[in-house]
Amino acid sequence: MSAPTAILQMICPDQPGLVRELSGWVAANGGNIVHADHHSDQGAGLFLSRIEWQLEGFGLPREAICPTARALAERLDGAYRVNFSDYRPAVAIFVSKQDHALLDLLWRVRSGELPMRVPLVIANHADLEPIAAQFGASFAYLPVSAANREEAEARQLELLAEHQIELVILAKYMQVLTPRFLATFDSPDAFHRVINIHHSFLPAFQGAQPYHRAWERGVKLIGATAHYVTEELDGGPIIAQSTVAVGHRDEVADLIRMGRDCERLALARAVRLHLRRQVMVYRGRTAVFE
Amino acid sequence: MSAPTAILQMICPDQPGLVRELSGWVAANGGNIVHADHHSDQGAGLFLSRIEWQLEGFGLPREAICPTARALAERLDGAYRVNFSDYRPAVAIFVSKQDHALLDLLWRVRSGELPMRVPLVIANHADLEPIAAQFGASFAYLPVSAANREEAEARQLELLAEHQIELVILAKYMQVLTPRFLATFDSPDAFHRVINIHHSFLPAFQGAQPYHRAWERGVKLIGATAHYVTEELDGGPIIAQSTVAVGHRDEVADLIRMGRDCERLALARAVRLHLRRQVMVYRGRTAVFE
Amino acid sequence: MSAPTAILQMICPDQPGLVRELSGWVAANGGNIVHADHHSDQGAGLFLSRIEWQLEGFGLPREAICPTARALAERLDGAYRVNFSDYRPAVAIFVSKQDHALLDLLWRVRSGELPMRVPLVIANHADLEPIAAQFGASFAYLPVSAANREEAEARQLELLAEHQIELVILAKYMQVLTPRFLATFDSPDAFHRVINIHHSFLPAFQGAQPYHRAWERGVKLIGATAHYVTEELDGGPIIAQSTVAVGHRDEVADLIRMGRDCERLALARAVRLHLRRQVMVYRGRTAVFE
């Protein structure tokens, strides 16, 4: 609907003149910047930048932008990504038995909220096949156990490659990915590629059965956390969190029910931020440019 | 301003007919119930009740209500409290160097939000003496260290007895009370008497420096938790929690600043609920009757 | 899943002894009360009550509860409703072109969050027929215009009668119901039967295009309001409201997108409260017993 834009994300050692350097590069090529945001982390001496400009009238063709940005990044000793607002990356959603997060994501794709395609749903239970079918996604039923995890992940990685998947979303997958999986699929720098939704406001209630433990502790709010997946369980950089108030009348089943809304909201928000390239990772945390 | 009421809190083993029994007792004495709330915890087989009725026209004089309620509680094998809405208990506030929680409580007392008196402020630093003076409270400066903790607490307990204190509020006191202190001052059953404000959304970031650790972890929300103090550090029954969204631009100093508002709100809410006898403790958690 | 309960809602002139009277009636028949809540509106001299008790072991059979309650209500000069927690009333959802509210309700019915059946979807556009079909609901396409409104509503009322509909939900129906429709279908007392979701935090932005007007006004939060429908446009008793923060970068399209989540949450909450008989109307407002 809106005119297509290019988005440059850059992370590099901080030094004076970087905003001018980056905006100057865009302007020198006739680009009209529609959004520019930056952050300096003084403790780490890092500079993070996100610049978005209109493609119409820009002096460089799309295919030339990436190499030029690479040269810029090399000169600044930084990492970078270039993206276009009208691009729809292929995304795989990993699920188990619960349908709410999957359905919510697929509905948001259909409604235009999430600029992505979902050609592939991977599941360790067969339950959600009809939902994948209904939204035109392949459904790969790959039961995972301690015994076959290596093999199952190898098959998952094949499927990801086959469908040219650029982002994996764990939508209540309830399984831990191995370091090996991450080493193969994930990106090692500021631009992670696996998002998980955990059903607590991390770092509270890491690990299994957070709602049961929240009930036991008697907390007055529960929450959900969308984060990038790293080797550390529930320890990856947090993208979005949401909470909801609970009371003494709420049983574990109520917490699970109310938590579903938190999970849907935090996950949808995180995925949208990721797809619009509004998230960058540094020092185990995220900058979110809104 | 409003007509005075009596409030009965009761916790006892669950059995059919308890609502009728309690409301019947009030009605049989001509009491007009203005609020009645109950909760059954089926896992523990417990019944919790709070009944509030107008004193005007009630058949029993104030001094006869408590003994009658005690007989009722004994018959039901329960614990109980009776309170009157126009009663203003004496409360001691324990502080260290930070003034915001103390000031907020004292202002709310003055404005009529908190039905209590504050004759005594106890501090392990001298900084806040002028504030206590300004609101007419005695200020007891009792430095506490590992070496003199026992002695200091003995003096604190003397002061509490002297001022007939019924509730202790730790308003950023930054010290741990010993089991011995609690054994002497606190009530062992459903009606605790020491409230603390912790500067995180528990159980996340228990212990020291929660804002620093929240910053390190990169959470997208911070919070505060008001809870009853028990022997377990930051593990007592939670009364109220509040949170606020933070972002990557917020430094630790910003978290501390924003957290102050969370702390004030959660603490004020918890104290008001406690004073209006809307809180009961069971199974390490609270029922909050609003 | 949980054992079935009976729920009595009663609204009557206030007088002493009502809590005992109602709880006594339940207890006299051997009922174990699992939840009891009451409210006295002193300005209007009204008493509102909701009592829920276990059917197992209750002395009266289901079919005898309602007549007995009616006699009680007559004696108290009040209005009442009796409901059973395992009952699933037939509900009709009215829609236009937007799918999110309809889908969300149907998902929540399927997941067990909303104790109701949806045999009928009525629409003034044909777009959402596939969704109705997919969830097994009849889809009645009845275009409405100024010219045929009377006729269309007559047909709607026929369909409601045919499917024995007990609740109508306007899920972004974008049409006003006539007084005549309400006079026929709605209940005139404390127990309304038509719920609407309006896309603003009422009373702000009543009427058409609230998101456009919210953007124009430059508000920092937008919201949604679920309310019972009365003859006064967007003026009926409010059941639930939700809000979300917005900023200067959010265009009208963003407000619409973010508002969809508010609408889904407020509507789902209101419908659940209604179905669990937690809502009563008095003086143009609701008491919500949670």
Add this chain to the structure above:
Amino acid sequence: MSAPTAILQMICPDQPGLVRELSGWVAANGGNIVHADHHSDQGAGLFLSRIEWQLEGFGLPREAICPTARALAERLDGAYRVNFSDYRPAVAIFVSKQDHALLDLLWRVRSGELPMRVPLVIANHADLEPIAAQFGASFAYLPVSAANREEAEARQLELLAEHQIELVILAKYMQVLTPRFLATFDSPDAFHRVINIHHSFLPAFQGAQPYHRAWERGVKLIGATAHYVTEELDGGPIIAQSTVAVGHRDEVADLIRMGRDCERLALARAVRLHLRRQVMVYRGRTAVFE
């Protein structure tokens, strides 16, 4: 505590190259940008920018920055402001009888949250004189009525001039300022100088007694709105809003009590944003650069 910075705010017609132009001007003088944010309003063809850079090492002395920025603004046909982070402007607080907003602001000044001085409190009732005295502010008691409004405002303007006041905060002043007052004191462009706190989530409940009207309407949330004052009553650009949930048990007095917290939070947030030059006004609305 942190090293002092300069802040340039600029609003001008949009055109390509503006980010480069502004950041280039800073960089050309050796400035290290610590924060830069921009917004293009495409409907109005406007560009808004806020750039903050370290003064240490900057090539221009402080007194030369403003004239240079003026030349830049003239060339871009825009309006601008230059500010320094270590500057503490003189602020006057207008009050009536309620103390909570005044006290909260003064506490926040003392705690370092709000970079300003408060040499002057103006009141139309004498009640709050002790508070002004306690924080070292002059207290001007100027009763205002329909009969003497012109005269009283003339005296107010004299006092503002005398104390070199740069910002007026109406902290529950409960009086309307005349167009004449605004014409004299306020700034006519993007940088208004009078902030009011209104006790509703505008545009709901504009005008008098919003809490009473909120209670009458039966809303499920109440709120507060901090906004710049313009000639249109409660119609000025909104800076911050906050809300809190209410229920059927809350009487008007409870709404007033709970609203005080909303008012304090929204007002403190707005004043801090204003003082840090994070707010700019365009088209009757604000951009808030955080």
